[in-house]
Amino acid sequence: MKIGIMGYGNLGKGVELAVKAAPDMELAAVFTRRDPSSLKLQTPNVPVAASAEAEQWKDKIDVLIICGGSATDLPVQTPRYAEMFHVIDSFDTHARIPEHFANVDAAAKKGGKVAVISCGWDPGMFSLARTYANAILPDGHDYTFWGKGISQGHSDAIRRVPGVKDAKQYTIPVESALKAVRNGENPELTTRQKHTRECFVVLEEGADAAAVEKQIKEMPNYFSDYDTTVHFISEEELKRDHSAMPHGGFVIRSGKTGADKEHTHIIEYSLKLDSNPEFTTSVLTACARAAYRLASEGQTGCKTMLDIPPAYLSEKTGEELRAHLL
Amino acid sequence: MKIGIMGYGNLGKGVELAVKAAPDMELAAVFTRRDPSSLKLQTPNVPVAASAEAEQWKDKIDVLIICGGSATDLPVQTPRYAEMFHVIDSFDTHARIPEHFANVDAAAKKGGKVAVISCGWDPGMFSLARTYANAILPDGHDYTFWGKGISQGHSDAIRRVPGVKDAKQYTIPVESALKAVRNGENPELTTRQKHTRECFVVLEEGADAAAVEKQIKEMPNYFSDYDTTVHFISEEELKRDHSAMPHGGFVIRSGKTGADKEHTHIIEYSLKLDSNPEFTTSVLTACARAAYRLASEGQTGCKTMLDIPPAYLSEKTGEELRAHLL
Numbered sequence: 272m273k274i275g276i277m278g279y280g281n282l283g284k285g286v287e288l289a290v291k292a293a294p295d296m297e298l299a300a301v302f303t304r305r306d307p308s309s310l311k312l313q314t315p316n317v318p319v320a321a322s323a324e325a326e327q328w329k330d331k332i333d334v335l336i337i338c339g340g341s342a343t344d345l346p347v348q349t350p351r352y353a354e355m356f357h358v359i360d361s362f363d364t365h366a367r368i369p370e371h372f373a374n375v376d377a378a379a380k381k382g383g384k385v386a387v388i389s390c391g392w393d394p395g396m397f398s399l400a401r402t403y404a405n406a407i408l409p410d411g412h413d414y415t416f417w418g419k420g421i422s423q424g425h426s427d428a429i430r431r432v433p434g435v436k437d438a439k440q441y442t443i444p445v446e447s448a449l450k451a452v453r454n455g456e457n458p459e460l461t462t463r464q465k466h467t468r469e470c471f472v473v474l475e476e477g478a479d480a481a482a483v484e485k486q487i488k489e490m491p492n493y494f495s496d497y498d499t500t501v502h503f504i505s506e507e508e509l510k511r512d513h514s515a516m517p518h519g520g521f522v523i524r525s526g527k528t529g530a531d532k533e534h535t536h537i538i539e540y541s542l543k544l545d546s547n548p549e550f551t552t553s554v555l556t557a558c559a560r561a562a563y564r565l566a567s568e569g570q571t572g573c574k575t576m577l578d579i580p581p582a583y584l585s586e587k588t589g590e591e592l593r594a595h596l597l
Numbered sequence: 598m599k600i601g602i603m604g605y606g607n608l609g610k611g612v613e614l615a616v617k618a619a620p621d622m623e624l625a626a627v628f629t630r631r632d633p634s635s636l637k638l639q640t641p642n643v644p645v646a647a648s649a650e651a652e653q654w655k656d657k658i659d660v661l662i663i664c665g666g667s668a669t670d671l672p673v674q675t676p677r678y679a680e681m682f683h684v685i686d687s688f689d690t691h692a693r694i695p696e697h698f699a700n701v702d703a704a705a706k707k708g709g710k711v712a713v714i715s716c717g718w719d720p721g722m723f724s725l726a727r728t729y730a731n732a733i734l735p736d737g738h739d740y741t742f743w744g745k746g747i748s749q750g751h752s753d754a755i756r757r758v759p760g761v762k763d764a765k766q767y768t769i770p771v772e773s774a775l776k777a778v779r780n781g782e783n784p785e786l787t788t789r790q791k792h793t794r795e796c797f798v799v800l801e802e803g804a805d806a807a808a809v810e811k812q813i814k815e816m817p818n819y820f821s822d823y824d825t826t827v828h829f830i831s832e833e834e835l836k837r838d839h840s841a842m843p844h845g846g847f848v849i850r851s852g853k854t855g856a857d858k859e860h861t862h863i864i865e866y867s868l869k870l871d872s873n874p875e876f877t878t879s880v881l882t883a884c885a886r887a888a889y890r891l892a893s894e895g896q897t898g899c900k901t902m903l904d905i906p907p908a909y910l911s912e913k914t915g916e917e918l919r920a921h922l923l
């Protein structure tokens with residue numbers, strides 16, 4: 272199947288690698304809002320086109336993987352391109368998913384296309400873990416922990432503090448909370464009890480470290496509800512030690528069964544990722560395969576990973592899956 | 598939806614509890630090969646019928662959950678009843694799944710019914726974990742560890758040793774192997790390096806403990822490839838300390854991405870179950886809901902959990918799932 276990539280940042284580059292690793296896929300084109308001639312792809316002989324010209328590729332691309340941001344790009348791009356192509360996105364603003372779903376569904380149905388939104392790991396693989404675990408153990412408690420990993424949003428928030436030149440922020444799950452959940456204790460956990468935040472900050476010359484630290488730690492929504500540690504380091508140290516994009520997390524459901532609810536079961540799904548964008552795009556690419564299959568059955572409209580038979584994500588046949596992975 | 602249970606052992610009793618906990622299900626009948634009047638159900642006012650009479654219930658039951666054993670019961674029962682009802686089973690002889698699938702598929706298509714085979718946790722939830730992880734990270738290694746938990750097959754094997762009155766066997770994953778896998782070391786593990794076996798044995802009066810221990814430890818297939826520990830205990834101790842049916846395990850995939858495969862990702866799915874049969878039947882019951890929905894779409898034939906959209910297992914609507922679990 273022929274894949275198109277819309278947007279060539281961290282996600283776009285990750286999709287390119289994942290498509291290269293998939294024997295049943297071919298990268299047909301990359302679209303960008305920048306000057307197409309400025310892009311240097313990792314794959315030889317793949318055309319780069321202006322995003323405004325995407326419509327001309329309607330018959331040359333099966334699935335378009337949209338690699339924009341959830342805040343402003345995807346709410347516009349996904350409905351727009353869902354009329355022209357089967358599309359995949361990683362829309363991750365949880366509270367706005369129902370609205371995004373409705374917009375994309377209308378567009379995809381109008382174009383007779385399949386769209387799969389909110390692919391990735393949360394939403395995505397973590398949503399699957401929560402849905403399966405809730406269906407199996409209806410009487411129970413859900414816990415989601417994130418980290419250890421870099422939060423882009425929190426790093427950006429620190430960078431907006433006056434006196435800060437650059438920064439990276441790690442979200443870290445609290446080990447004792449994880450342990451209590453795994454023991455089936457069903458703890459009621461406050462925000463502070465679930466995660467800590469660790470910040471590595473490069474100051475502007477002459478900035479007041481104590482004032483910067485205070486402003487970070489007291490920042491509402493981002494840091495004030497957490498135990499936060501701030502480390503001041505040099506620009507070289509930040510580059511050397513904190514340039515990677517690791518992330519991960521844990522979805523745990525603790526549930527009960529039995530005539531007197533005497534049996535506890537713990538279901539845990541966890542990810543430990545060296546590269547958040549490369550893992551996310553590996554999921555997006557598997558979803559592109561599923562979208563193509565759903566479309567070939569005549570389906571149209573918006574889906575999420577919760578609507579997709581797991582086998583559709585795999586390049587293996589049903590026979591192979593039953594013989595080797597079931 | 599109206600559920601029937603075929604067979605009233607540990608699994609049948611577990612299904613009964615899971616159906617009771619499901620607001621959208623009703624237990625319509627329990628079928629047994631024993632004298633129906635000898636069965637005492639936990640649910641009031643549910644009829645018990647002879648399994649030979651099941652056909653008379655064709656119009657009164659939507660989904661029949663077949664709670665027999667994989668060795669001799671299910672290969673006969675599932676194809677037979679798949680002509681009359683939508684059916685669910687927990688067929689777990691991995692090597693014979695393709696053959697069982699073909700038989701059940703033919704029968705279900707003949708009857709215009711949906712059958713879902715090999716539901717439970719392995720095969721079942723562990724198969725899902727393997728399939729998703731392989732689809733996302735095609736370049737990687739799979740590891741499945743079982744335990745700590747009671748293996749029925751190994752306990753039975755010990756009971757067949759002359760001089761043994763009763764026994765329970767625990768399968769235990771080797772902690773250092775788990776750790777190496779989680780570290781992304783991709784170790785090549787022998788059978789002995791993955792699991793140990795711990796046996797609790799009650800001797801017949803006058804039996805030779807040393808001879809029994811030797812015979813257990815040297816038993817081919819079951820024990821000779823493992824580090825095995827044998828404890829001799831009294832009948833009272835076995836009853837008091839080893840009557841529960843805990844189990845669980847770990848599915849881990851370690852995979853690589855990146856232009857130079859420089860990024861390692863670890864996906865882990867684990868279960869810690871107080872009651873193996875009650876968890877298994879919670880999965881079977883969720884699959885019954887999915888079978889009913891697939892059938893209401895006009896589908897027929899044999900499926901596995903790999904073919905079922907996750908949302909179909911849940912009693913929640915698509916809207917609820919997108920708003921709360923995605």
